[in-house]
Amino acid sequence: MPAYLYCVLPAEAPDPAVNGIDDAPLRALRAGAACAWVADVSVAPQPDLERIRAHDRVVRAAMATGFTPVPVRFGQVAASDDDVLAHLQSRDYRADLERVSGCVEFGIRIVDPEAHASGEADSDPPPVPDGEQAGAGAAYMRTLAARVHAAERSRTRSLDAARAIDAALASGVREARVESSDHPPGAVVAHLVQAAAADAYAERARDLARGHPPLRIVVTGPWPPYSFVGT
Amino acid sequence: MDEPDDVVAAARSAPDPVEEWQSLPDHERLALVELVNRVLDKGVVVTGEVTISIGGIDLLFLGLQVILASVESLERAEHVKTHKLVPPQRR
Numbered sequence: 590m591p592a593y594l595y596c597v598l599p600a601e602a603p604d605p606a607v608n609g610i611d612d613a614p615l616r617a618l619r620a621g622a623a624c625a626w627v628a629d630v631s632v633a634p635q636p637d638l639e640r641i642r643a644h645d646r647v648v649r650a651a652m653a654t655g656f657t658p659v660p661v662r663f664g665q666v667a668a669s670d671d672d673v674l675a676h677l678q679s680r681d682y683r684a685d686l687e688r689v690s691g692c693v694e695f696g697i698r699i700v701d702p703e704a705h706a707s708g709e710a711d712s713d714p715p716p717v718p719d720g721e722q723a724g725a726g727a728a729y730m731r732t733l734a735a736r737v738h739a740a741e742r743s744r745t746r747s748l749d750a751a752r753a754i755d756a757a758l759a760s761g762v763r764e765a766r767v768e769s770s771d772h773p774p775g776a777v778v779a780h781l782v783q784a785a786a787a788d789a790y791a792e793r794a795r796d797l798a799r800g801h802p803p804l805r806i807v808v809t810g811p812w813p814p815y816s817f818v819g820t
Numbered sequence: 821m822d823e824p825d826d827v828v829a830a831a832r833s834a835p836d837p838v839e840e841w842q843s844l845p846d847h848e849r850l851a852l853v854e855l856v857n858r859v860l861d862k863g864v865v866v867t868g869e870v871t872i873s874i875g876g877i878d879l880l881f882l883g884l885q886v887i888l889a890s891v892e893s894l895e896r897a898e899h900v901k902t903h904k905l906v907p908p909q910r911r
Contacts (some may be wrong), residue, residue: 662863
């Protein structure tokens with residue numbers, strides 16, 4: 590029977606004590622240094638909010654074991670238990686587990702409200718000017734160009750703020766990802782933070798987030814380390 | 821029940837995400853967007869193929885729209901508390 594994967598833990602981690610998506614009972618499969626929390630499924634579940642929450646609930650339960658899981662993306666199904674075991678053997682999870690060990694993730698989302706103000710127009714073409722008028726085509730092109738420049742300015746401004754916040758939060762942060770975001774125009778920071786430093790980090794991040802008006806900056810976390818797995 | 825499992829699963833009535841999203845306060849809505857982004861788009865890929873279904877893409881896109889709508893009405897620099905690292909309870 591196909592097996593749906595939730596997360597991978599060190600082999601010595603306990604068996605799951607929660608149920609998964611659609612209330613499916615979970616089990617642990619161990620091979621080498623790793624242990625996968627899985628559930629039997631007949632077909633890959635389609636994502637909806639409730640199932641996404643259920644997936645996260647399992648990964649959070651894994652966090653609560655005292656070990657730090659490598660979260661698996663929603664919807665990953667192996668054909669059989671044997672395939673899960675083969676996967677645990679073939680991908681050496683020791684490095685992944687070591688990378689996130691003892692850490693939680695925080696997210697910082699930076700959105701430029703000025704980009705938002707012009708946001709709905711972005712997807713629609715500007716009104717086509719009256720073709721009879723002299724210079725109408727040029728005006729149309731100028732409108733388009735101005736829009737592109739405004740979005741670019743927003744991304745640059747957001748990314749600058751993201752880098753400044755990232756630089757100011759170095760303490761307790763094991764790893765950082767700083768990326769610009771097109772939709773919505775802005776930037777996203779993900780931080781892998783030592784669990785013991787999480788409270789101090791959150792307080793400091795909240796303070797820093799106030800320092801970049803007019804940008805809107807929202808700190809979320811702690812999360813399981815979703816953004817710090819794989820490459 | 822004599823229906824096969826997958827038929828039952830397909831027929832299960834999922835709440836409409838738009839309605840559910842709109843029913844949440846801004847803070848919870850933003851935390852939910854970040855959750856959807858992480859669970860659907862991050863995490864290790866095991867099977868070598870990434871298949872985000874149409875439903876998943878809709879959820880991701882909807883979430884990004886929600887960010888824009890919610891951020892506007894949020895106070896600047898809010899901290900969105902997600903659940904502590906224990907199974908989240910719906911209030």
